[in-house]
Amino acid sequence: MMDNLGRNQTFRTIDRKPIYWRDKQDSVHACEGSNVHPGVRLIWTLCQRDVPANAAYKCDGDDVTCATCKQAVAE
Numbered sequence: 001m002m003d004n005l006g007r008n009q010t011f012r013t014i015d016r017k018p019i020y021w022r023d024k025q026d027s028v029h030a031c032e033g034s035n036v037h038p039g040v041r042l043i044w045t046l047c048q049r050d051v052p053a054n055a056a057y058k059c060d061g062d063d064v065t066c067a068t069c070k071q072a073v074a075e
């Protein structure tokens, strides 16, 4: 299994685990990231929301509950 590297070296996994983010409404989003500079990593959700620094986490068995992210993952 390769980590998912797309255009512009974006990725949706870290250590082969999906990157998720739980927002204040307790919705779980799937995330995509990019290393814009060495040591500077931007993370955003697949529904195009910005994820605060260090708020994203590696999936530990949670399900994505955001409908938009869920659909984006399935594509």
Ligand SMILES: [Zn+2]
Pocket (backbone or CB within 6 Å): 028, 029, 030, 045, 046, 047, 066, 067, 068, 069, 070
């Ligand atoms: Zn979402």
